[in-house]
Amino acid sequence: MSERKRILVTNDDGIHSPGIQALADALEELGEVWIIAPDRERSAVSHSFTMNHPIRAHHLRERVYMIDGTPADCVMFGARGYLEHKPDFVVSGINRGPNLGIDTVYSGTVAAAHEGHLCGLPSAAFSLNLTKPGEVMHFADAARAAKAVVKMMMEKTTPAGTFLNVNIPNVPYEEMRGAVATRLGQRIYRDTIIRRVDPQGKEYFWIGGEAPTWVKAEGDDFHALEQNKISITPLGQDFTQHHAIPELDRWDLNLP
Numbered sequence: 001m002s003e004r005k006r007i008l009v010t011n012d013d014g015i016h017s018p019g020i021q022a023l024a025d026a027l028e029e030l031g032e033v034w035i036i037a038p039d040r041e042r043s044a045v046s047h048s049f050t051m052n053h054p055i056r057a058h059h060l061r062e063r064v065y066m067i068d069g070t071p072a073d074c075v076m077f078g079a080r081g082y083l084e085h086k087p088d089f090v091v092s093g094i095n096r097g098p099n100l101g102i103d104t105v106y107s108g109t110v111a112a113a114h115e116g117h118l119c120g121l122p123s124a125a126f127s128l129n130l131t132k133p134g135e136v137m138h139f140a141d142a143a144r145a146a147k148a149v150v151k152m153m154m155e156k157t158t159p160a161g162t163f164l165n166v167n168i169p170n171v172p173y174e175e176m177r178g179a180v181a182t183r184l185g186q187r188i189y190r191d192t193i194i195r196r197v198d199p200q201g202k203e204y205f206w207i208g209g210e211a212p213t214w215v216k217a218e219g220d221d222f223h224a225l226e227q228n229k230i231s232i233t234p235l236g237q238d239f240t241q242h243h244a245i246p247e248l249d250r251w252d253l254n255l256p
């Protein structure tokens with residue numbers, strides 16, 4: 001019998017979030033789960049890692065660690081020498097809220113999977129499509145779906161040069177209508193700087209605004225969720241827009 005695969009689980013909502021526990025519980029049936037997660041919510045920290053102060057790590061229980069770092073830090077810990085054995089897979093989530101379109105640039109959940117990919121490991125980020133405050137959160141159902149996707153990653157090979165960004169509809173498992181491969185859609189944010197005054201009369205600010213909307217288009221991640229399908233978008237590390245290289249070449253790029 002082959003050795004159980006080691007699965008590193010992390011997130012950006014923090015170690016106490018229900019999403020990571022549901023995910024870890026579901027994946028335990030597929031392999032040996034190791035959790036290294038941030039000690040508090042680090043949503044929207046993207047791929048930042050800690051370099052200006054030391055990082056403290058706490059061993060909470062068997063195979064569960066909490067660090068005062070970012071999601072990318074957690075994956076570096078797991079894959080670059082904090083654990084005795086390197087993991088075989090990196091799985092991030094389940095995020096409280098979707099990571100669609102341009103969200104992927106800001107997301108700590110997605111960045112953790114990206115870091116796993118940079119460490120040479122098959123990796124995936126999982127997010128639950130919560131859209132309204134106070135809505136029932138189907139984390140256990142989403143974890144069941146995540147387990148099915150990770151099982152596929154184990155049985156097939158994740159396409160070369162990619163990690164997976166998976167968004168799961170927030171419905172009972174029986175209501176999910178399968179999984180589809182998608183591209184990132186176009187999400188539209190209208191965030192502004194919101195000015196407030198504190199009880200001492202000093203100004204403070206929030207960056208925020210109304211809920212984002214999106215451009216409806218078939219084949220993208222939003223469209224899949226609208227149909228209660230699991231959206232699986234293959235992402236890669238190369239941001240290069242190759243089509244623009246000839247155009248840039250035609251600029252006079254020589255210094256005067």
Ligand code: MN
Nearest residue numbers: 012013043095
């Ligand atoms: Mn988050």
